[in-house]
Each structure stands twice: as C-alpha cells, then as structure tokens.
Amino acid sequence: MKSEDIPSIRKIIRRNKRLELFFAVAGFLALLVGVLTFVALFAQMAWSGWERITPDFFTNFPSRRAGQAGILSAWVGSLLVMLVTALSAVPLGVAAGIYLEEYAPKNLFTDIIEINVTNLAGVPSIVYGLLALGVFVYTFGFGQSILSAGLTLGLLILPVVIVATREAIRSIPLHIREAAYGLGATRWQVTRDHIVPYSLPGILTGVIIGMSRAIGETAPIITIGALTFIAFLPESPIGPEFPWVNFEWLKSGFTVMPIQMFNWTSRPEEAFQQNAAAAGFILVLMTLAMNAVSIWIRYHVRKDIKW
Amino acid sequence: MVSSVTMRMSNQGAAEAASQGGSAADQGVGDAFSGVRPDKGVAVKASVENFSFYYGDFKALKSISMPVHEKRVTALIGPSGCGKSTLLRTFNRMHDLYPGNRYEGTIRLHPDNTNLLDPAVDPIEVRMRIGMVFQKPNPFPKSIYENVAYGLRIRGERNRSVIDDRVKEALRGAALWSEVEHRLHDPATALSGGQQQRLCIARCLATEPEVLLFDEPTSALDPIATASIEELVHELRDKVTILIVTHNMQQAARVSDYTAYMYLGELMEFGETNQIFVNPKRKETEDYITGRFG
Numbered sequence: 001m002k003s004e005d006i007p008s009i010r011k012i013i014r015r016n017k018r019l020e021l022f023f024a025v026a027g028f029l030a031l032l033v034g035v036l037t038f039v040a041l042f043a044q045m046a047w048s049g050w051e052r053i054t055p056d057f058f059t060n061f062p063s064r065r066a067g068q069a070g071i072l073s074a075w076v077g078s079l080l081v082m083l084v085t086a087l088s089a090v091p092l093g094v095a096a097g098i099y100l101e102e103y104a105p106k107n108l109f110t111d112i113i114e115i116n117v118t119n120l121a122g123v124p125s126i127v128y129g130l131l132a133l134g135v136f137v138y139t140f141g142f143g144q145s146i147l148s149a150g151l152t153l154g155l156l157i158l159p160v161v162i163v164a165t166r167e168a169i170r171s172i173p174l175h176i177r178e179a180a181y182g183l184g185a186t187r188w189q190v191t192r193d194h195i196v197p198y199s200l201p202g203i204l205t206g207v208i209i210g211m212s213r214a215i216g217e218t219a220p221i222i223t224i225g226a227l228t229f230i231a232f233l234p235e236s237p238i239g240p241e242f243p244w245v246n247f248e249w250l251k252s253g254f255t256v257m258p259i260q261m262f263n264w265t266s267r268p269e270e271a272f273q274q275n276a277a278a279a280g281f282i283l284v285l286m287t288l289a290m291n292a293v294s295i296w297i298r299y300h301v302r303k304d305i306k307w
Numbered sequence: 308m309v310s311s312v313t314m315r316m317s318n319q320g321a322a323e324a325a326s327q328g329g330s331a332a333d334q335g336v337g338d339a340f341s342g343v344r345p346d347k348g349v350a351v352k353a354s355v356e357n358f359s360f361y362y363g364d365f366k367a368l369k370s371i372s373m374p375v376h377e378k379r380v381t382a383l384i385g386p387s388g389c390g391k392s393t394l395l396r397t398f399n400r401m402h403d404l405y406p407g408n409r410y411e412g413t414i415r416l417h418p419d420n421t422n423l424l425d426p427a428v429d430p431i432e433v434r435m436r437i438g439m440v441f442q443k444p445n446p447f448p449k450s451i452y453e454n455v456a457y458g459l460r461i462r463g464e465r466n467r468s469v470i471d472d473r474v475k476e477a478l479r480g481a482a483l484w485s486e487v488e489h490r491l492h493d494p495a496t497a498l499s500g501g502q503q504q505r506l507c508i509a510r511c512l513a514t515e516p517e518v519l520l521f522d523e524p525t526s527a528l529d530p531i532a533t534a535s536i537e538e539l540v541h542e543l544r545d546k547v548t549i550l551i552v553t554h555n556m557q558q559a560a561r562v563s564d565y566t567a568y569m570y571l572g573e574l575m576e577f578g579e580t581n582q583i584f585v586n587p588k589r590k591e592t593e594d595y596i597t598g599r600f601g
C-alpha cells in the first residue's frame with residue numbers, strides 16, 4: 001500500500017471503529033436492561049419488606065396477624081427439602097454423567113439418551129410435579145412429605161447436574177487422561193483419581209446452579225401438596241442419641257419459602273404484602289448466597305487445577 | 308510350540324538387522340556421533356513384524372518390521388505425518404483408548420514373547436510394562452510427589468517408606484531431585500516446562516518399565532532443558548530400552564544407537580545410527596537427513 005493511501009486507510013479505520021462503538025453501546029444497554037430490572041425488583045422488595053425483617057420474622061410461625069407472622073417453617077422447610085434434593089440429585093447426576101462420558105459406548109442408543117437428557121432440562125417444572133404426585137406420593141407412598149418434595153426437585157435438577165458433570169469432564173484435556181492410562185491405570189482408577197477430582201469444581205458449580213433454581217420452584221411443590229399454612233417444625237434430623245441421625249423429618253408435612261410468599265401475596269391485606277416482600281428478599285439472598293459459594297469454589301478450588 | 312517358532316524367526320530377523328548395522332559402523336566414522344555404541348549381537352527387546360495400523364479406513368502404517376534392541380536407544384525419524392507417533396503409541400496400546408483403530412501384525416516383547424497387539428493381552432498389562440513420555444509435558448494437577456507416586460499407587464504399593472524411596476530414586480534418575488527436594492508437595496504445574504517434562508520422565512521411571520517411549524520429548528523445550536533431557540536419555544540407556552521420536556536430526560544422531568527412517572507410513576530404512584547418517588542405503592533417507600527433503 002502506498003503512502004498516499006494513508007488518509008483513506010484512516011477513513012476505513014474510523015468507520016470500523018464507529019461500528020465497534022455502536023455495538024459496545026448496544027451491548028451495554030442490553031446488559032443494563034437485565035441488571036436494572038433485577039436491581040429494581042430487588043430494591044422494591046427490600047424497600048417494602050424492610051421493616052419486617054427482624055429476628056422475630058425468622059423465628060415465628062405464620063400467623064393470621066400479619067405483624068406476628070414469620071417464616072420459620074418456610075425457611076426450615078426449604079433447607080430440608082434442598083438437603084434431600086442435593087443428596088438425591090448429586091450422586092445420581094454425577095454417576096450418570098460419568099457413565100455417559102467415560103463408560104458408555106458411543107452408539108445410537110447413547111445418542112438418544114444424550115438428546116433426551118438435554119431435553120429433560122427444558123421440561124416445565126409442573127410436569128415433574130405431576131409425575132412426582134403419581135410416583136412418589138401415591139405409588140411409593142411417601143405422602144405429601146419433605147421426602148417427596150426433595151426427590152421431585154432432585155429429578156428436576158438432575159439433567160442440569162448431568163450436563164454440568166459431562167461438561168466438566170470434557171474440559172479435562174485428553175493428554176491428562178493419556179498420562180494416567182499410559183501408566184497402566186484402569187478406567188475406574190482414572191475416574192476415581194483424576195476425572196472426579198478434576199471435574200469437581202465444575203460439577204459443584206452446576207449443582208449450585210441447579211439448586212438455586214430448585215429453591216425458588218413453586219409449581220411442582222404445590223402439585224405434590226405442600227401445605228400453605230403450617231405451625232410446626234419437622235423433627236430435627238440430628239437425633240439426641242446414637243447414631244445421632246433421625247429420619248422422621250423426611251415424612252413430615254412442610255412448606256417452603258416461595259409457597260409462603262405465594263400464600264401471603266394472595267391475601268388482600270397490605271401488611272401481608274409487606275411480609276411477602278420481606279420473604280422474597282430473604283429468598284433472593286439465599287439464592288445469592290448459593291451463587292457466592294459457587295463463585296468461591298470456582299476461584300479457590302479451580303486455581304489448583306490447571307493443565 | 309507355535310510361539311517358539313515365531314520367536315526363533317523374530318530373533319533371526321533381529322540378528323540380521325543388527326549385523327547390517329554393524330557393517331556400517333565398521334566404516335569408522337563413530338566419532339562424530341557420541342550416541343552410537345557399535346555393538347554386535349545385542350539382544351532384541353521387541354520385534355515389530357509386518358505391522359500395519361488403521362485409523363478407521365485410513366492405513367497409517369504399512370507393514371512395518373524392525374527390531375528394538377535391548378538397552379539401546381532407537382530413534383524414529385521422518386517427515387511430519389509419516390506415522391512416527393502412531394507407531395510409538397502402538398507400543399503401549401494408546402490407540403485402544405479411541406474407537407475405530409485397528410492393528411494388524413505383531414509386536415513381540417521379549418523375553419516372554421508376548422504379542423503386545425494380541426486382543427487377549429490386556430492393554431493395562433502392556434502399559435504397566437512399557438512407559439510413555441509425551442510430546443507436551445502432562446503432569447497431573449497434583450503435587451510433585453503424588454505425580455511420581457501415582458504409578459506405584461495403581462500398582463497397589465501402600466508402604467509409605469517404599470513409595471518415598473522410589474519417588475526419590477525416580478526424581479534422581481530424572482535429574483530433578485535437587486531442584487524439587489524441598490518442594491515435593493507443591494503443585495507440579497508450578498514447575499517450568501523442562502522440569503515438568505523431567506517430572507513426567509520420573510513418573511515413568513518410578514514404575515521401572517522395560518521399555519520407555521518418548522514422543523518428541525523436547526519439542527516444547529528450550530535448548531538448555533533439551534540438553535538436560537538428552538543427557539538423561541544418555542544415562543538411562545544403560546538401564547532401559549528406549550524408543551524416541553524426534554524431528555531433530557542432530558538429536559537423533561546424538562542420542563540414538565539405532566535409527567528408523569519412516570516415510571508415508573512405511574519404514575524406509577532401519578540401521579545403526581552411524582550407518583543411517585553417514586552411509587544411508589536409500590536416496591530418500593539421505594535427502595531427508597541432509598535437509599534436501601521437500
């Protein structure tokens with residue numbers, strides 16, 4: 001290119017940069033829409049529910065009088081249901097993911113399974129509720145219990161856990177596997193000593209994303225018959241004597257945070273709307289806390305695993 | 308009965324190859340090549356016989372036959388894509404990890420005469436006997452100590468002090484001990500590229516393999532790290548049979564006793580390194596070695 005062309009080059013560059021600026025602005029605005037909507041909703045909830053957030057709010061059962069109503073049964077219920085969800089979905093999802101990625105032969109059958117697992121993630125949650133009502137509540141006779149709810153949400157997030165597990169396993173470079181196999185390791189040794197530990201941060205991140213979704217789910221929980229007004233706590237999972245665990249709580253009736261909120265918003269009194277906002281604020285905080293844990297895991301556990 | 312016949316045949320083939328090499332070495336040009344140790348009648352550790360390899364329908368190796376001499380260094384050279392890595396990876400059945408690959412022919416490991424490619428032979432058994440060092444250093448994201456100990460652990464070694472000793476010995480053998488003795492429990496990924504490669508060699512050495520495979524072990528390293536790896540190969544060759552793939556002619560000349568020149572999936576020429584470099588039998592070999600190759 002000749003030196004006389006320099007002005008025209010500069011013109012081209014200027015035009016390209018204008019396009020770039022245009023995209024940057026458009027992208028930033030798109031981002032703002034998402035962020036501002038969330039911030040506005042969150043701020044509004046915090047604003048209207050703020051004065052209800054006192055220690056009593058956490059230790060009181062729901063009540064007919066809005067001023068005395070609390071979320072004790074709801075947050076305890078949510079925690080216990082999440083516990084069952086995690087304990088059921090994580091082992092199943094991780095094992096299925098590992099099997100699909102490491103063990104399953106690649107054929108039409110496993111292709112079909114793969115496609116279906118991905119599709120399952122898109123099935124509306126109410127459908128899981130209906131399925132669980134038939135299977136867990138009636139067929140297995142678990143009743144309208146924490147166990148049924150936890151397993152239902154476990155099923156709901158299973159595809160997320162499976163997909164996260166597979167993604168995490170796929171991100172392990174081939175040459176690391178070859179190093180292990182090259183030393184004479186069996187498939188199980190490679191899985192146990194390498195695949196699982198190295199994919200753990202990715203798996204945990206996926207689990208937490210799934211759990212943050214599950215904790216806000218209302219429809220399937222209502223479908224299987226969660227209570228909306230509940231003034232007792234399930235028995236403690238920690239027993240007073242050996243072996244210090246107790247499974248009675250699994251059979252207990254329960255409510256969860258979003259149902260408590262839903263219940264309050266459907267009341268006409270203004271004071272209950274305030275309660276709903278306060279509960280919503282707490283629920284969002286619970287979700288944010290879970291996401292914070294997943295971010296922490298990404299930064300602190302992953303930093304030891306690099307190739 | 309059958310196997311003893313095959314063994315006699317394969318040893319004959321090996322002896323022939325060795326004597327061919329010997330006659331070339333007699334031409335008295337050994338000085339230029341510090342790596343070469345003229346030596347007639349060396350035992351054969353492995354014999355490749357009519358070996359062909361397929362990636363799906365693609366025939367990557369075409370009826371290769373060559374001996375691998377015991378406690379000697381054999382270099383595989385040839386232009387990119389000629390099948391050096393494919394041949395090397397066959398020795399510890401790496402191709403079994405991926406579907407669609409197919410072996411034809413045999414690779415016999417002596418003295419027990421096991422056909423490495425026999426489907427009845429467990430690839431894990433093969434890999435326990437034959438270690439591999441890859442082109443790109445591939446330490447596990449674990450501690451330096453755990454990297455070296457891993458091969459022992461999967462072999463069922465539980466005794467702490469035995470593992471400690473073997474780790475130390477292997478790190479010494481790989482000329483890494485003095486650099487890492489005070490940081491054995493640091494992550495292996497914090498080591499430099501050259502140190503990582505020596506760690507991978509130590510990881511292999513700890514399991515005391517009968518044959519060591521190196522696939523361009525220095526291609527990612529600077530000249531200093533390269534020199535230290537080459538020196539290592541030099542020291543190791545008294546203890547273990549080594550097969551090394553390299554693109555670097557000087558390196559092949561420096562470290563190997565025997566050289567195989569491959570081209571488009573075929574073995575063009577095999578002989579003592581001296582002979583191959585000074586007096587190649589084929590024009591193609593000469594062109595490649597002297598850099599006239601297109």
Ligand SMILES: Nc1ncnc2c1ncn2[C@@H]1O[C@H](COP(=O)(O)OP(=O)(O)OP(=O)(O)O)[C@@H](O)[C@H]1O
Pocket residue numbers: 362365367385386387388389390391392393394
């Ligand atoms: N996984 C694979 N699937 C199909 N073909 C392959 C595969 N790996 C290698 N090949 C082909 O087999 C031939 C030999 O490859 P190979 O990697 O053994 O060459 P090489 O001699 O090691 O080359 P380089 O010096 O570049 O490493 C090449 O033509 C290559 O394209």
Ligand SMILES: [Mg+2]
Pocket residue numbers: 391392393522
């Ligand atoms: Mg190669």
